[in-house]
Amino acid sequence: MNKDIIGISRDINAKERRIRVWPRDVEVLHTTCEPVTEYDDQLHQEIADMFLTLENNEDGIALAANQVGIFKRMFIANIPMSIMEDSPYSPTAPSEYSPTTVSLVCINPKIVVAHPNDYYKYDEGCLSIPGYYETTIRPRKILLQYNDTRGREFQTEYQGLIAFAIQHEMEHLDGKLFIDGKSKLKLDGIRRKLKKRR
Ligand code: QAP
Ligand code: CO
16 A cells, blocks of 8 residues: 555554454444544544555455444555456546556545446455355446545546446445345355355
């Protein structure tokens, strides 16, 4: 994580946090996050903790606050360019910062426009449901409004994998998982599959 780029102090000593997993921590994962109003040191500590946690989890590319027990409307992403075969993902690509990874912190995110009739297909997974994947489609292009780490407001258009990740993370903030709404039979099957893997 480059703290200068995401706008938080270099002095923060990040701590790894435990990623909550389904079904054990389902209550936390089903908790709706609250809007961020204070852009203070505590918020910056939590963001640094989230980045360290994501970086320490192999194959993790995005993380929502409630996945580590923080009930604030924010998520981060750290997406390797190598899996973003559909670049350019955004007109404001920070490629001059890091040629290999796209990092993102979105606070109080709101989708302003989800372009209709154009979908992106990806093998969806979740750090809170490790070992389970399912091919899913989501709108390919979104216009996102969000605040940065100091509370400044932005609107950016995203597409492809990064837009897919943003939509997945925003559902976390509303207490939703991508397996919610599936039949009991299907959920039992997923549960069994996850248990076997441990
Ligand atoms: C959400 O997902 C996402 O099952 C972030 O064993 C999903 O970082 C964004 C992971 C799809 C874009 C496309 C999952 C790691 C990580 C696993 C993740 C696992 C290890 C998932
Ligand atoms: Co997830």
